[in-house]
Amino acid sequence: MINLFRFLWKHINFIFFLLLEIFCVYLIVSNNSFQKARFVSSSNYLAGNIYSTITSIREYFYLKETNDAFALENTRLHNLTRDVFARNSTLVYLVKDSVFKQQYKYINAKIINNSVNKRNNYLTLNRGSSSGIGPEMAVISSNGIVGITKDVSENFTSVLSVLNKNAKISAKIKKNNYFGSLSWDGSDYRLGTFIDIPTHVNIAVGDTVVTNAFSDIFPENILIGKIESFDIKPGDNFYTIIVRFSTNFKNVTHVYVVTNIMKEERKKLEQQSQQNDK
Amino acid sequence: MINNILKHSVRFVFLVLLQVLILNNIQLNGFINPYLYILFIIMLPFEIPVWLLMLLAFVMGISIDMFLNTMGIHAAACVFMAYTRSYVLNFFSPRDGYESNTEPSLEYLGLTWFLSYSSIMVFIHHFVFFFIEAFRLTEFFSTFFRVIVSSVFTILLIIISQYVAFKGKDKR
Numbered sequence: 001m002i003n004l005f006r007f008l009w010k011h012i013n014f015i016f017f018l019l020l021e022i023f024c025v026y027l028i029v030s031n032n033s034f035q036k037a038r039f040v041s042s043s044n045y046l047a048g049n050i051y052s053t054i055t056s057i058r059e060y061f062y063l064k065e066t067n068d069a070f071a072l073e074n075t076r077l078h079n080l081t082r083d084v085f086a087r088n089s090t091l092v093y094l095v096k097d098s099v100f101k102q103q104y105k106y107i108n109a110k111i112i113n114n115s116v117n118k119r120n121n122y123l124t125l126n127r128g129s130s131s132g133i134g135p136e137m138a139v140i141s142s143n144g145i146v147g148i149t150k151d152v153s154e155n156f157t158s159v160l161s162v163l164n165k166n167a168k169i170s171a172k173i174k175k176n177n178y179f180g181s182l183s184w185d186g187s188d189y190r191l192g193t194f195i196d197i198p199t200h201v202n203i204a205v206g207d208t209v210v211t212n213a214f215s216d217i218f219p220e221n222i223l224i225g226k227i228e229s230f231d232i233k234p235g236d237n238f239y240t241i242i243v244r245f246s247t248n249f250k251n252v253t254h255v256y257v258v259t260n261i262m263k264e265e266r267k268k269l270e271q272q273s274q275q276n277d278k
Numbered sequence: 279m280i281n282n283i284l285k286h287s288v289r290f291v292f293l294v295l296l297q298v299l300i301l302n303n304i305q306l307n308g309f310i311n312p313y314l315y316i317l318f319i320i321m322l323p324f325e326i327p328v329w330l331l332m333l334l335a336f337v338m339g340i341s342i343d344m345f346l347n348t349m350g351i352h353a354a355a356c357v358f359m360a361y362t363r364s365y366v367l368n369f370f371s372p373r374d375g376y377e378s379n380t381e382p383s384l385e386y387l388g389l390t391w392f393l394s395y396s397s398i399m400v401f402i403h404h405f406v407f408f409f410i411e412a413f414r415l416t417e418f419f420s421t422f423f424r425v426i427v428s429s430v431f432t433i434l435l436i437i438i439s440q441y442v443a444f445k446g447k448d449k450r
Binding site: 012013014016017020021023024025026027028050054 | 328329332339357410
């Protein structure tokens with residue numbers, strides 16, 4: 001008996017080795033017959049958690065592609081909304097399909113160059129005439145207005161930012177439709193100056209300022225910003241309103257270029273009536 | 279001693295993560311799949327008792343199995359490799375034995391010694407692993423080819439890691 005124990009003790013390592021291997025073989029075999037041994041598989045708590053953390057980290061590397069996809073999707077959806085259709089009322093009872101006639105078309109683009117610190121700021125987009133962009137079209141982001149297209153090459157577009165001396169945007173106060181003109185004084189890229197609102201109009205800090213339908217560039221009711229503060233200069237009949245832009249010009253990347261399909265028609269008509277006047 | 283335990287624990291976690299998150303995504307031609315994690319077992323100190331070595335190898339193998347859903351195959355290969363380690367070390371031992379307080383690594387024993395020692399260890403592990411994985415002898419030659427190719431790749435990685443990670447330490 002003693003000899004047996006001595007023998008076993010001498011070969012304790014080998015016995016331990018055999019035990020471990022037997023356990024391993026048991027795991028392998030039971031895994032084959034029962035699909036998965038429950039206590040060690042990737043569905044368990046630790047491995048599952050680590051894998052889900054890794055996936056959430058990995059997602060960050062695909063944010064760019066995801067964003068692009070969403071921008072594309074948004075463009076498509078914008079093209080379907082009611083706002084892009086103008087009511088074509090003469091045909092209401094004749095043809096159902098013509099109740100709405102498309103007036104605006106959205107093209108998505110990415111800003112590849114941008115500045116906010118110059119007096120006259122310009123942006124560059126990664127789309128050009130090959131995508132249907134022409135001069136004098138509105139550029140908006142999902143948060144609000146960005147600028148107006150200026151020069152167009154085949155694949156790129158230069159955009160006159162709202163943060164530019166030459167940018168005068170026709171705007172209105174959303175709650176009462178009084179209109180004025182919005183410009184930028186060149187100091188703070190977050191604040192614009194809104195003038196030509198008569199002093200008898202009731203306005204308050206926080207009122208929303210949007211584009212109006214007077215311009216043939218911007219669609220109506222595109223967000224510009226909120227009233228930050230206002231005052232009346234001595235001897236003036238109009239407010240000087242400071243507007244906080246809803247677009248953050250410093251980090252805007254995805255924009256839509258808005259084409260007004262009826263622009264030519266409207267321009268021709270307005271010119272015609274002005275000429276008749278003379 | 280405490281220092282040693284800490285060092286090997288960190289190495290354990292690091293190698294498991296490296297294996298699971300990066301190396302398992304490398305599958306060249308569907309043949310080559312390096313298993314660098316066995317470096318942990320290769321580099322455990324000389325003085326470690328065989329039972330502890332096998333236990334650690336088992337834990338290492340089962341943790342890799344957990345992530346790969348291979349259930350015991352890695353553990354079996356690791357335990358087998360750990361058991362044979364002492365024989366391999368004896369076979370390669372210098373005339374007056376190994377110095378105490380060292381570990382089987384390139385920085386203590388040189389490239390030739392380390393290369394032959396780790397090659398044999400890697401080959402044993404891969405041989406056992408791939409044959410348990412295939413579980414039949416009819417595909418003997420294609421399995422054997424996988425063993426050889428993967429072994430070469432793993433050995434390459436082990437040697438590189440020695441130069442990158444462990445060589446830099448003693449310069450400090």
